[in-house]
Amino acid sequence: MTPRKVVIDCDPGIDDAIGLLLAFGSPEIDVRGITVVSGNVPLGCSTRNTLQICELSGRVDMPVHPGCFRPLVRDPIRGLFSGSTGLGRLRLPAPSREPAGAHATDFLIDTIDAAIAADTTITLCSMGPLTNLGVVFRMRPDLVRGVDRLVMMGGAYREPGNRTPAAEFNMLADPHAAHIVFSSGLPITAIGLDASHQALSTPERVARIEAAAGPFSTVIGDLLRFWDRGDVDRFDGPGGPLHDPLVIAFLLRPDLFEARRARVFVEHESALALGQTVTDWYGQSGIEPNVDIVTKVDADAFYSMLAERLAGRVAIPGQ
Amino acid sequence: MTALPILIDTDPGVDDAAALLLALASPELDLRAVTAVAGNVPLDAVLANTGKILALAGRPDIPFHAGCAGPLVRDQVFGRHSGLGAFGPDLLPVTPVSPGPVHAVNAIARAALASADQEKRITICALGPLTNLALALVLDPLIAKGIERIVIMGGALAALGNRVPWADFNMLADPHAAATVFGSGVPIDLVPLDTTFQALVTDDHLRRLDEEAGAAGRCFADLFRASDRSDPARFGRPGGPVHDAVVVAWLLWPDLFSSASAAIGVEYAGRTKGYLFADFHGISDLPINARVLRAVEEEAFLDRLFERLSRLDTNASQVSRT
DSSP: OOOEEEEEEEOOOHHHHHHHHHHHTOTTEEEEEEEEOSSSSOHHHHHHHHHHHHHHTTOTTSOEEEOOSSOSSSOOOOOSSSTTTSSTTOOOOOOSSOOOSSOHHHHHHHHHHHHHHTTOOEEEEEOSOSHHHHHHHHHOGGGGGGEEEEEEEOOOSSSOOSSSSSOOHHHHHOHHHHHHHHTTTOOEEEEOHHHHTTSBOOHHHHHHHHHHTGGGHHHHHHHHHHHOOOOHHHHSSSSOBOTTHHHHHHHHOGGGEEEEEEEEEEOOSOSTTTTOEEEETTSTTOSOOOEEEEEEEOHHHHHHHHHHHHTTOOOOTTO | OOOEEEEEEEOOOHHHHHHHHHHHTOTTEEEEEEEEOSSSSOHHHHHHHHHHHHHHTTOTTSOEEEOOSSOSSSOOOOOTTGGGOSOOTTTSOOOOOOOBSSOHHHHHHHHHHHHTTSSSOEEEEEOSOSHHHHHHHHHOHHHHHTEEEEEEEOOOSSSOOSSBTTBOHHHHHOHHHHHHHHTSOOOEEEEOHHHHTTOEEOHHHHHHHHHHOOHHHHHHHHHHHHTOOOOHHHHSSSOEEOHHHHHHHHHHOGGGEEEEEEEEEEOOSSTTTTOEEEESSOOSSOOOOEEEEEEEOHHHHHHHHHHHHHHOOOOGGGOOOO
């Protein structure tokens, strides 16, 4: 089987980092490049983290393209759960290489143009605010036909938000870009808090991943233990919702997910509900559905796969 | 004196045509590129019109780039005079001048990055909705640093709007982009309707072009007549404004203007989206981000404008008026 060609847009971020490691450990997908965006941490920091994660996996061949340094319209907000560097307590050696010269948006446009010219398509994976993709599809709305699907982490559909009662972080961080992407006509699978709150990194699951990771268990363990929200009241136990790796898991094992199609509108005018993904589950708007919303995740199977795929995929820093 | 390097982002538009022709008729300005954006008319018509104007001025060599076909977020609106659409062949002959392969957003970004370390950084004249500029400014922080200033035609401060009561067309058409540009940190000179309404082009001015101008100036006179902007009830006298040309005139003849610093903010949500407010007196805690042109010497401006348009060195013999 030919590996599926994907571009990953991300803002690492601990869960982005795990998502990248999962992608690198999965021969079914061919990552053509990584584009980075301002989000959890500022662009320089998310770019550095991406380069470090590539190096950790021995993927110094992977093109890493820095993208937009700020949201389209609003002022930047930052993540709360990845620490000041974006990688928790994990300290990795400085990257041995510079990021690629081409801007993320140029790389995306060229890659999709090339796919169209070759009469193929590409899959986009988004783990951060949708700024880069919003710019691309506002500049070139015709590129939609070169994308078979956008699988994105973002939104809170039946769940309440995480950064505000109304909004999930990625939507809140750039609601205007999200509006552009959701209005673009792209086929979209959305993995929101409805999905990720079913996939908590419980201590048992983290322990199994660490055990499988062998000599690299400290790296994975450092990242995942930092991720523990310690919010038993909200999540019915310890652990944290491991959002972004679900994007990659969906590509690998769609059978582990259930989704429902609906029309999603991103609120971008209200102060109170900014970034809310207002979902028309029952066709009240009369507008065609635009998003496949993941409603159910087989979390045990997801964590088993994660443990298996992360095993042996990480190079010991400095060696 | 070396010419001032400029880039014009535009959505022609008859008054855009006047601005482009004035820039091309002025040796003080070095027009490095023209970028086009949907605005007054849809992008296809904007591109056709821009090509025709460059051809009319005998300057098909000017790099010319197609940009965004619609605003960032809001529903698309077109200009009040969009009935004119693409300038018909009776007004301007069909031309093969068409945009190059580089997207307008990239062209703006490259022009800014290339001039960041130059003695004279690029000045951008923004004559349409600010979509292209906003996208360029979120790509890379160095882009803002490479722009000397942006001169924007937009805003209706004390004057009521033209397209809706609270806004001029450019701010109405993409208020989100306007918010991004005004918040970018790039120095901004603002040419609001309050100022452009002070200079009205009359039949006498157009007759002067008919009698004295080359083909380019005469074509412009026909274009201007075809989209009658006169509104005696509003302006109290005959004649119509030539908004975008005021932007270029400010670069050429600053002595004709008075200006004041202000903190400019843009409303981009709710019914009055596109409303642009100016705090001239520091009554808010908002930082000053623009110089607002408040008055123009009408007679001198129009006299100089039409003198330049009359003398526009065009390949007149190549322009056949069918």
